[in-house]
Amino acid sequence: DAGVIQSPRHEVTEMGQEVTLRCKPISGHNSLFWYRQTMMRGLELLIYFNNNVPIDDSGMPEDRFSAKMPNASFSTLKIQPSEPRDSAVYFCASRAGSANTEAFFGQGTRLTVV
Amino acid sequence: AQSVTQLGSHVSVSEGALVLLRCNYSSSVPPYLFWYVQYPNQGLQLLLKYTTGATLVKGINGFEAEFKKSETSFHLTKPSAHMSDAAEYFCAVSDNSNYQLIWGAGTKLIIKP
Numbered sequence: 001d002a003g004v005i006q007s008p009r010h011e012v013t014e015m016g017q018e019v020t021l022r023c024k025p026i027s028g029h030n031s032l033f034w035y036r037q038t039m040m041r042g043l044e045l046l047i048y049f050n051n052n053v054p055i056d057d058s059g060m061p062e063d064r065f066s067a068k069m070p071n072a073s074f075s076t077l078k079i080q081p082s083e084p085r086d087s088a089v090y091f092c093a094s095r096a097g098s099a100n101t102e103a104f105f106g107q108g109t110r111l112t113v114v
Numbered sequence: 115a116q117s118v119t120q121l122g123s124h125v126s127v128s129e130g131a132l133v134l135l136r137c138n139y140s141s142s143v144p145p146y147l148f149w150y151v152q153y154p155n156q157g158l159q160l161l162l163k164y165t166t167g168a169t170l171v172k173g174i175n176g177f178e179a180e181f182k183k184s185e186t187s188f189h190l191t192k193p194s195a196h197m198s199d200a201a202e203y204f205c206a207v208s209d210n211s212n213y214q215l216i217w218g219a220g221t222k223l224i225i226k227p
Contacts, residue, residue, distance in 0.1 A: 004157075031213065042219050043204065056214065091157055095215075099208045100146045100165040103215055105157035 006092050006106035013113055018080040021109045024073055025094030033103060034067055034077050035091040043091075049075065050097065082113045116141050118207050120218035128226045133177075133192040135221050137205035140186060147188040148206040148215065149179055158204060164188065175199070200225045 121136040162173025
C-alpha cells in the first residue's frame with residue numbers, strides 16, 4: 001500500500017480564496033482524522049470520521065472549515081474563505097478502527113494564505 | 115477523560131548520551147500507548163506501541179519504552195543518541211472507551227555534537 005496520500009503537498013493562496021485539501025486513506029482503514037499543526041498551537045484534531053461518518057468535529061475552528069468523506073477512499077477538507085491565520089500544515093491520518101491500532105499519517109499539506 | 119503530559123517541550127542531549135523522553139497519561143480504563151516521531155517537513159510515523167503483554171516494548175531506531183501502570187507512565191528511552199535522532203516526539207493514548215488518539219504536546223529532541 002502506498003500509505004496515506006495527501007494532495008497538494010504545498011498550497012499558496014490569497015486571502016478570501018477557497019482551498020480544498022484532499023486525502024486518500026489506506027485501503028481497509030475505517031477511521032480518518034484531519035489534523036492541523038502550527039508552531040503556536042501544536043497538533044490539533046480538527047475532525048474525525050468513522051465509516052465515512054463524522055463522529056467529532058468539535059475541533060473545526062469555525063464555519064469556514066468543512067470536511068467530507070463521500071466514500072471510504074477519499075476525504076476533503078475545505079476552507080472558504082481562507083484567511084492568513086489558516087496558514088499551517090494539515091495532516092490526514094487513517095486507522096484500522098480499533099483502539100489498539102496505530103494511525104498512519106500522510107506527508108501533510110503546507111498551506112500558506114497571503 | 116484521557117490526557118497525555120509530556121514533560122519538557124525541548125530536551126537536549128549530547129551525541130552518545132542516554133535519551134529519556136517522559137510521558138504520563140491518564141485513563142480510566144486500560145490504555146493503549148504510542149510514541150511517534152516527526153522529522154522536519156514530514157508526517158508523524160510510529161516508533162512503538164504498547165497494547166497488552168510485555169510492558170517493555172522495543173521500537174525502530176533503537177528506541178524502547180516501558181509501560182508502568184503504577185506510575186501512569188510510558189517513558190521513551192534510547193541508550194545512545196545519534197545526530198539522526200533529532201526530531202519531535204509525540205506520545206499518544208487510546209482506549210476502548212474512545213477510539214480517538216489523545217496526543218501530548220510533543221518534545222523536540224536536540225542532539226549536541
